[in-house]
Amino acid sequence: PSSAGAASAGAPRPDASALVRAIRGERIDPVPVWFMRQAGRSLPEYRELRVGTRMLDACLTPDVAAEITLQPVRRHGVDAGIFFSDIVVPLRLAGIDVVIEPGRGPVFADPVRTASDVAKIVAIDPEEVAAAAEPVREAVRIVVGELGDTPLIGFAGAPFTLAAYLIEGGPSKEHLRARAMMHADPAAWHDLAGWLARVSHVFLRAQTDAGASAVQLFDSWAGSLSVADYRAFVARHSRAALAGADAPRIHFGVGTAHLLPDMRLEGTADAVGVDWRTPLDEAAAVLGPDVTVQGNIDPALLQAPWDVVEAHVRDVIERGRAARSHILNLGHGVPPETDPDVLTRIVALAHEVTA
Numbered sequence: 478p479s480s481a482g483a484a485s486a487g488a489p490r491p492d493a494s495a496l497v498r499a500i501r502g503e504r505i506d507p508v509p510v511w512f513m514r515q516a517g518r519s520l521p522e523y524r525e526l527r528v529g530t531r532m533l534d535a536c537l538t539p540d541v542a543a544e545i546t547l548q549p550v551r552r553h554g555v556d557a558g559i560f561f562s563d564i565v566v567p568l569r570l571a572g573i574d575v576v577i578e579p580g581r582g583p584v585f586a587d588p589v590r591t592a593s594d595v596a597k598i599v600a601i602d603p604e605e606v607a608a609a610a611e612p613v614r615e616a617v618r619i620v621v622g623e624l625g626d627t628p629l630i631g632f633a634g635a636p637f638t639l640a641a642y643l644i645e646g647g648p649s650k651e652h653l654r655a656r657a658m659m660h661a662d663p664a665a666w667h668d669l670a671g672w673l674a675r676v677s678h679v680f681l682r683a684q685t686d687a688g689a690s691a692v693q694l695f696d697s698w699a700g701s702l703s704v705a706d707y708r709a710f711v712a713r714h715s716r717a718a719l720a721g722a723d724a725p726r727i728h729f730g731v732g733t734a735h736l737l738p739d740m741r742l743e744g745t746a747d748a749v750g751v752d753w754r755t756p757l758d759e760a761a762a763v764l765g766p767d768v769t770v771q772g773n774i775d776p777a778l779l780q781a782p783w784d785v786v787e788a789h790v791r792d793v794i795e796r797g798r799a800a801r802s803h804i805l806n807l808g809h810g811v812p813p814e815t816d817p818d819v820l821t822r823i824v825a826l827a828h829e830v831t832a
């Protein structure tokens with residue numbers, strides 16, 4: 478499609494793409510490949526474009542967000558773009574005071590700790606976020622127009638991972654305050670998580686309305702939860718965030734070996750992302766035959782000599798054959814110090830060995 482398609486409402490969605498078919502359950506050769514955090518600091522062209530622009534301002538400037546999204550697609554020949562944004566963007570759009578500090582991550586001026594803090598947040602109408610999301614829709618329309626047949630993945634943060642930042646006020650290791658609120662004040666917890674699910678849903682909808690072909694829900698920190706807490710306090714909210722998304726759905730978490738069957742969210746997720754700790758054949762065995770797996774190259778191995786990387790990638794692909802379908806990815810995001818040429822070689826290798 479030409480860039481003229483970008484201007485029209487309902488830009489064409491490349492639904493016949495390898496990625497979308499794989500999420501839906503077809504085994505696709507060559508295996509579709511993309512990388513979490515493929516846009517960003519591993520790319521010199523990204524670092525150049527970001528000079529003098531704060532992270533969240535870059536996310537909300539349509540031509541900048543679009544260009545950053547396209548950079549890794551052009552460079553690596555991956556089978557999908559992932560929209561350049563951040564999980565806290567919808568919270569910024571809700572009027573919450575959040576910045577992303579370089580080298581640290583999201584930081585909130587007013588952490589949400591008490592029932593009255595929660596009451597103030599949940600009073601914000603999620604539809605205000607939808608109205609404020611025009612820069613997101615505009616950026617997605619530009620990207621989709623440029624990508625042609627390559628699909629764009631939209632994403633959002635899952636309620637627990639967002640709550641972990643909002644309650645703590647910034648990045649934390651064990652997300653103790655969020656996990657504490659579940660037990661200390663379950664009513665406040667469910668109010669907050671329910672609101673976060675609506676806001677994430679609105680953010681996903683902005684991206685799919687503008688032409689994203691698939692969505693991924695990032696529950697990066699869900700691995701810190703017990704199975705019991707995941708079921709009692711988290712799963713229903715993640716399911717609500719993902720369920721309304723009008724596109725094939727991927728659900729991802731880190732350190733979630735014990736949660737994998739629950740992460741299917743009763744069939745709401747079409748594909749489950751697996752981190753590097755669990756071999757994909759083992760993940761497929763616990764997930765069952767009606768879900769696609771995504772992953773799970775160990776990001777640490779990207780620093781190794783090429784023959785070590787190659788053997789690992791071949792092993793991941795081989796184990797992925799145990800699932801109904803497989804999307805090759807890392808087990809978590811691209812580390813900033815990664816040599817981008819290694820990523821380009823991995824795409825070529827994967828396409829070649831599964832051609």
Ligand code: 1CP
Nearest residue numbers: 513514515516517560561562563564581582648695697810
């Ligand atoms: O200045 C910079 O370059 C900031 C670094 C950066 C980038 C490039 C941050 C801050 N966010 C992003 C972009 C981003 N964030 C994307 C881009 C698309 C792509 O994958 O190419 C995505 C999908 C996210 C989502 C995100 N933000 C997650 C979920 C994914 C994951 O890695 O688990 C999380 C946990 C965040 C919070 C966040 N934002 C930024 C940082 C450094 C962090 C993590 C902080 C922490 O360790 O708690």
